[in-house]
Amino acid sequence: MKLLLFISNTFIxxxxxxxxxxxxxxxxxxxxxxxxxxxxAIVATIAFLAIHWASHR
Incomplete structure (x- = not known):
């Protein structure tokens, strides 16, 4: 929980x-x-799909 609070405080x-x-x-x-x-998760999904799409062309 301390790490989570640290990240939150840094963001704030x-x-x-x-x-x-x-x-x-x-x-x-x-x-x-x-x-x-x-x-x-969205960025990782987009990157995975882009790599997958590019490798099958």
């Missing part, structure tokens, strides 16, 4: 977002984790 500070309260920080950490995981 980098983007200039107002620091949340401790309870909101946990919720924000999970939200940011889910969103970043979703973006990474």
């Amino acid at each position: 500070k980098t983007m200039g977002i107002t620091q949340p309260s401790p309870t909101a920080a946990n919720r924000a950490a999970w939200f940011i984790f889910v969103m970043l995981s979703g973006v990474l």
